[in-house]
Amino acid sequence: MPRNRFLAGIAVLSLLAAACQPSASQSPAAPGGPSEGAEPLGGSISILATWTDAEQESFLAMIQPWVDANGVEVEYEGNRDLSTILTTRVEGGDPPDVAGLPNPGAMAEFARNGDLIDLGDVIDVDAMLADYNEGYIADGTVDGTLVGIFIKIAVKGLIWYNPQAFADAGYEVPTDWDGFTDLVEQIRSDGATPWGVGLESGADSGWPGTDWIEDFVLRQSGPDIYDQWWQGELAWSSPEIRAAFEAFGAWAADADYVAGGPNNVLSVFFGNGGDCLFADPAGCYLHHQASFMSGFFETNFPDVAVAGDTYDFFGMPGESYTGVTQSGDLFGMFRDTPQARSLMQYLVTADAQQIWVERGGAISGNGAVALDAYPDDTSRRIADILTSAEVVRFDAGDKMPAQMGRAFFGAILDYIQNPANLDQVLSDLDAVQAEAYGN
Amino acid sequence: MDLGTGVLAVVVVVGVPAITVLYALATEWVLRFLPERGRPRLRPWLWLLPAFAFLGIFLVYPTVYTVVLSLMDRRSEEFVGYENYVDLFGQQLFWQTIANSVMWLVFYTTITVAFGLIVAVLTDRVRYETGVKALIFIPMAISFVAAGVIWNFMYDFNPEVGTVNAAVGALGGEPQAWLFEWPRNTFMLIIVGIWMWVGFAMVILSAGLKGISTELLEAARMDGANEFQVFFRIIVPLLAPTIAVVGTTIVIVALKTFDIVWVMTGGQFDTDVIGTLFYEERFTNRDAGAASAVAVILLLTIIPVMLFNIRRFRAQEETR
Numbered sequence: 001m002p003r004n005r006f007l008a009g010i011a012v013l014s015l016l017a018a019a020c021q022p023s024a025s026q027s028p029a030a031p032g033g034p035s036e037g038a039e040p041l042g043g044s045i046s047i048l049a050t051w052t053d054a055e056q057e058s059f060l061a062m063i064q065p066w067v068d069a070n071g072v073e074v075e076y077e078g079n080r081d082l083s084t085i086l087t088t089r090v091e092g093g094d095p096p097d098v099a100g101l102p103n104p105g106a107m108a109e110f111a112r113n114g115d116l117i118d119l120g121d122v123i124d125v126d127a128m129l130a131d132y133n134e135g136y137i138a139d140g141t142v143d144g145t146l147v148g149i150f151i152k153i154a155v156k157g158l159i160w161y162n163p164q165a166f167a168d169a170g171y172e173v174p175t176d177w178d179g180f181t182d183l184v185e186q187i188r189s190d191g192a193t194p195w196g197v198g199l200e201s202g203a204d205s206g207w208p209g210t211d212w213i214e215d216f217v218l219r220q221s222g223p224d225i226y227d228q229w230w231q232g233e234l235a236w237s238s239p240e241i242r243a244a245f246e247a248f249g250a251w252a253a254d255a256d257y258v259a260g261g262p263n264n265v266l267s268v269f270f271g272n273g274g275d276c277l278f279a280d281p282a283g284c285y286l287h288h289q290a291s292f293m294s295g296f297f298e299t300n301f302p303d304v305a306v307a308g309d310t311y312d313f314f315g316m317p318g319e320s321y322t323g324v325t326q327s328g329d330l331f332g333m334f335r336d337t338p339q340a341r342s343l344m345q346y347l348v349t350a351d352a353q354q355i356w357v358e359r360g361g362a363i364s365g366n367g368a369v370a371l372d373a374y375p376d377d378t379s380r381r382i383a384d385i386l387t388s389a390e391v392v393r394f395d396a397g398d399k400m401p402a403q404m405g406r407a408f409f410g411a412i413l414d415y416i417q418n419p420a421n422l423d424q425v426l427s428d429l430d431a432v433q434a435e436a437y438g439n
Numbered sequence: 440m441d442l443g444t445g446v447l448a449v450v451v452v453v454g455v456p457a458i459t460v461l462y463a464l465a466t467e468w469v470l471r472f473l474p475e476r477g478r479p480r481l482r483p484w485l486w487l488l489p490a491f492a493f494l495g496i497f498l499v500y501p502t503v504y505t506v507v508l509s510l511m512d513r514r515s516e517e518f519v520g521y522e523n524y525v526d527l528f529g530q531q532l533f534w535q536t537i538a539n540s541v542m543w544l545v546f547y548t549t550i551t552v553a554f555g556l557i558v559a560v561l562t563d564r565v566r567y568e569t570g571v572k573a574l575i576f577i578p579m580a581i582s583f584v585a586a587g588v589i590w591n592f593m594y595d596f597n598p599e600v601g602t603v604n605a606a607v608g609a610l611g612g613e614p615q616a617w618l619f620e621w622p623r624n625t626f627m628l629i630i631v632g633i634w635m636w637v638g639f640a641m642v643i644l645s646a647g648l649k650g651i652s653t654e655l656l657e658a659a660r661m662d663g664a665n666e667f668q669v670f671f672r673i674i675v676p677l678l679a680p681t682i683a684v685v686g687t688t689i690v691i692v693a694l695k696t697f698d699i700v701w702v703m704t705g706g707q708f709d710t711d712v713i714g715t716l717f718y719e720e721r722f723t724n725r726d727a728g729a730a731s732a733v734a735v736i737l738l739l740t741i742i743p744v745m746l747f748n749i750r751r752f753r754a755q756e757e758t759r
Contacts, residue, residue, distance in 0.1 A: 083722065083723075084722045087722060087725060106725075109725060113514065202702070202705055203701055203702075203705025203706070203707075204705065205704075205705060205707055206707065260596075263596050263614075263616040263619070264596060264597070266596075266616060266619055267595060267596035267597070267616055267618075267619075268596075268597075401724075402723050402724055402725065403723065403724040403726075406719065406723050406724075409707070410707050413619075413707055413708065414708075417619055417620075417708075436724075
């Protein structure tokens with residue numbers, strides 16, 4: 001499921017950032033914690049989240065000032081199979097105090113089942129609105145109740161390219177939709193391959209394609225259609241969704257436009273999907289992926305990949321509409337303890353959010369986190385895309401019911417394998433939609 | 440080993456025998472209150488009681504509970520009758536899953552047993568038997584997950600990574616996407632299972648083979664039987680009980696298949712089997728009712744195989 005989809009990338013990214021910036025990560029401006037002056041809370045708190053290794057260290061660093069100020073003993077458990085473990089523990093009557101939520105779809109299910117604590121009583125939402133875009137509150141709200149907060153954000157739908165290869169071929173970064181499609185056609189007519197795409201991701205294979213569809217729906221048909229779509233009010237076979245699939249397939253299912261042809265698209269691991277950017281001569285010129293992709297570039301090509309020099313990005317331009325898609329790591333509260341309340345209050349603060357931002361690998365949804373806090377120019381520009389966008393939408397596939405999201409992954413694979421079969425693919429999705437939203 | 444593990448070890452080594460002895464003494468103490476004639480009849484049941492309790496708690500109760508859950512809604516709150524089953528039977532995905540499981544059942548079982556038998560018979564005659572058998576048995580020691588990862592590389596579309604496509608290329612063929620097209624992808628997954636379990640079939644069958652008296656084979660050859668006749672008329676019938684045991688074991692493995700499919704395709708490209716369908720219903724769709732229904736169907740398909748095994752075992756005991 002989407003829960004793990006970009007964690008590997010973020011882990012790599014944050015590891016690198018941490019390695020490059022030891023001084024920045026070791027001396028965050030230590031805040032006193034939210035309950036300064038009050039009696040230390042003491043006691044303990046159990047936390048379950050998906051972060052392990054470098055990400056776990058970053059999270060623990062993020063909560064360390066709170067731990068120091070309150071003297072709470074932290075029992076942290078990081079597990080990549082978060083969804084299964086959390087579901088089992090919640091249903092078994094033994095939930096952790098606070099936990100990462102696999103995705104908004106799972107969050108909604110937990111909330112409707114009465115498992116999540118209403119954060120409206122815990123966090124001062126009005127004060128939060130001063131720092132956060134309304135969208136972040138909305139994305140953590142189920143049926144009018146705030147149940148989830150964002151620990152960090154990833155920006156989706158960035159177009160990665162190799163500035164050196166662009167300079168050699170005389171290409172320029174497009175600024176609008178027409179320029180963007182013209183560039184793709186120009187690369188094609190120059191006898192080169194425009195796109196590098198990789199959809200393989202184990203049991204979650206296909207998800208990078210869902211990001212493409214989401215970006216097309218948002219840019220072609222606008223945020224209203226986008227919302228109706230993930231809410232299950234718009235059929236998959238409707239012209240808007242069909243157009244998005246066709247736009248994706250015109251590039252990703254056509255051997256003239258994508259490196260290695262459709263079979264390669266299906267079998268290449270998503271983390272290697274942009275490798276062709278670095279080939280000489282260039283195997284591809286463009287790669288569509290979320291902000292964590294730089295971590296894969298740095299790992300796959302440690303000697304070649306240099307941010308701003310051999311790899312860079314531009315935001316996918318708007319077509320009929322402009323907008324940005326994002327995803328993020330949500331956190332919820334399963335037990336109402338003083339420690340859990342205090343931690344949730346702390347986690348939304350700019351002081352807390354800034355710690356992970358400085359360590360690298362995270363974009364904060366908190367507008368009070370200064371752009372200066374980002375460890376490098378690339379992440380600063382990514383954060384800027386997010387904060388300056390008028391329309392921001394959460395990854396639609398992640399917001400759909402889990403069954404729908406999984407069918408979406410499979411549909412991407414089926415479609416790339418056999419683009420002529422689009423009618424069947426979409427009507428199968430309609431059938432799943434009828435079932436998945438009914439529950 | 441930390442302190443806790445050490446204490447646990449002591450408890451297990453000392454405690455388990457101690458409790459066993461205490462339990463035996465306690466049953467004797469209880470029996471003293473009964474009339475003397477009834478004691479011998481009651482004693483075995485008292486001794487069996489702990490085993491029955493364990494079976495009841497860890498086997499019977501979960502099974503019954505699963506059947507109950509399969510008749511309730513996705514959150515196990517309301518009784519819905521056989522609706523979960525009707526839903527399942529109405530889904531194309533379910534029949535796809537059944538088709539794949541049947542493919543596993545038929546091809547995985549027959550090919551594994553056949554290969555195991557062939558290897559066992561052939562290696563029986565050669566000096567380097569032990570070495571060959573060890574080599575073939577090695578994959579058995581690898582976990583299904585690791586095997587799935589290894590074979591994902593083997594099947595990789597890029598001939599520079601994928602051994603299979605490199606071999607196809609060397610023979611002048613085009614690289615193939617082995618795991619994308621049904622039914623070929625299910626066969627490709629079955630091959631991984633065969634690779635792992637032929638060693639098991641071979642070892643058991645080989646042991647059975649050693650039990651066949653060479654005099655019998657010699658006598659057949661003296662009477663003019665050729666090697667094929669010896670194999671099909673003497674060895675196979677004599678090995679039949681062993682083949683049945685190996686076969687039923689592998690049938691159960693085939694029906695329980697999960698890891699290989701989950702690691703290699705995640706059930707995509709129409710490769711779902713009963714095991715992965717159960718997982719998806721339970722943990723992806725979070726539908727306890729549908730998941731339990733799938734589990735019950737799996738149980739129902741395995742029961743006849745187990746009954747067959749038990750009857751076979753009894754028949755064998757009687758002839759002894």
